[in-house]
Amino acid sequence: MMTVRPAMLALFVGMALVTYLPRMLPLVVLSRFRLPPLVLKWLSFVPVSVLAALLAKELLIGKEGLALPPAHPQLLAAIPAFAVAAFTRSLMGTVLAGIAAMALLRLVL
Numbered sequence: 001m002m003t004v005r006p007a008m009l010a011l012f013v014g015m016a017l018v019t020y021l022p023r024m025l026p027l028v029v030l031s032r033f034r035l036p037p038l039v040l041k042w043l044s045f046v047p048v049s050v051l052a053a054l055l056a057k058e059l060l061i062g063k064e065g066l067a068l069p070p071a072h073p074q075l076l077a078a079i080p081a082f083a084v085a086a087f088t089r090s091l092m093g094t095v096l097a098g099i100a101a102m103a104l105l106r107l108v109l
Helices: 006-030 037-044 046-060 074-088 091-108
Strands: none
Touching: 037 046, 046 074, 074 091
16 A cells, blocks of 8 residues: 655645745635736736747747747747747647758758
8 A cells, every 4th residue: 555655745735835826816815806907918918928028938048049041940949830820820830831941951950
């Protein structure tokens, strides 16, 4: 029979709380208030901004600083992926376009 050490159980419970509370508390607190339309509009841009920041770092910055093609083909592969995303709004299409573009670039370069 497997036993659970109290220290490990406390560690997992602590990790769950640290992950869950920052997500749950704003929802619980803000659900009790009616937010102004300007705040709601501002909040709608947060996910796009976070994604753009993550993508910009991955696409533009390499080990030595600014990474440009052809040494950094990810930036070139992102162009068709962005185009598919803009025109189709399809996550699957965007991912497939990015994978295909990267595979083609690795084959050519």
